[in-house]
Amino acid sequence: GENVEQHPSTLSVQEGDSAVIKCTYSDSASNYFPWYKQELGKRPQLIIDIRSNVGEKKDQRIAVTLNKTAKHFSLHITETQPEDSAVYFCAATFNDYKLSFGAGTTVTVRA
Amino acid sequence: NAGVTQTPKFQVLKTGQSMTLQCAQDMNHNSMYWYRQDPGMGLRLIYYSASEGTTDKGEVPNGYNVSRLNKREFSLRLESAAPSQTSVYFCASSVTNEQFFGPGTRLTVL
Numbered sequence: 548g549e550n551v552e553q554h555p556s557t558l559s560v561q562e563g564d565s566a567v568i569k570c571t572y573s574d575s576a577s578n579y580f581p582w583y584k585q586e587l588g589k590r591p592q593l594i595i596d597i598r599s600n601v602g603e604k605k606d607q608r609i610a611v612t613l614n615k616t617a618k619h620f621s622l623h624i625t626e627t628q629p630e631d632s633a634v635y636f637c638a639a640t641f642n643d644y645k646l647s648f649g650a651g652t653t654v655t656v657r658a
Numbered sequence: 659n660a661g662v663t664q665t666p667k668f669q670v671l672k673t674g675q676s677m678t679l680q681c682a683q684d685m686n687h688n689s690m691y692w693y694r695q696d697p698g699m700g701l702r703l704i705y706y707s708a709s710e711g712t713t714d715k716g717e718v719p720n721g722y723n724v725s726r727l728n729k730r731e732f733s734l735r736l737e738s739a740a741p742s743q744t745s746v747y748f749c750a751s752s753v754t755n756e757q758f759f760g761p762g763t764r765l766t767v768l
Contacts, residue, residue, distance in 0.1 A: 553700075556698070579755040581755070581756065581757075589761075590748065590759040590760060590761050590762055591701070591748070591759050592759070593756055593757075593758075596755070596756065636700055636701065640755060644689060644708075644752065644754075644755060645691075645703060645706060645716070646703070646755075646757060647703075647717075648700040648701040648702075649700055650698055650699055650700045651698070651700050
């Protein structure tokens with residue numbers, strides 16, 4: 548199956564700064580890469596995704612980039628706010644529609 | 659639209675007891691999934707169902723069984739619970755790639 552590695556495991560940023568989380572995957576057939584945000588005690592919720600035919604996608608303060616050759620993709624959060632504090636998971640598809648998740652990054656935004 | 663619902667929210671079991679976690683979705687999705695979430699390990703796929711009447715093993719199926727009762731419902735059964743099955747369990751459903759998660763069941767096995 549797919550192996551997804553995510554770094555860093557924890558990230559502390561000053562409010563207003565940017566946060567970057569990086570993931571690598573192993574299956575060259577993977578074609579869908581979602582990012583989920585999970586607040587404490589809540590369910591994971593999709594915040595942005597990217598497909599393999601696109602190199603970059605942006606939605607307000609968040610953006611995702613994909614490098615298929617290198618098999619890595621990244622989440623960028625600009626102008627971080629306290630409500631961005633959460634655990635973020637990257638994922639990649641394997642065997643068509645199943646997802647393999649990274650271990651998660653705990654982001655803390657300091658006021 | 660309730661989305662994906664799960665019952666119960668919390669459960670404490672003794673080693674060797676059995677129980678069934680229930681999941682239902684009202685989005686008419688074909689595919690449904692069961693994950694477990696442990697600290698520092700992300701979400702790991704236990705079982706999935708591509709469509710009504712089909713189920714298949716995921717990454718960590720040992721100690722679990724599933725039933726796709728109909729298109730809406732997908733249950734997860736622990737026949738003889740073990741402390742290693744203490745975890746938070748999430749059900750999810752999808753029609754394409756995007757998966758929608760339920761609120762989770764926090765299970766403790768003593």
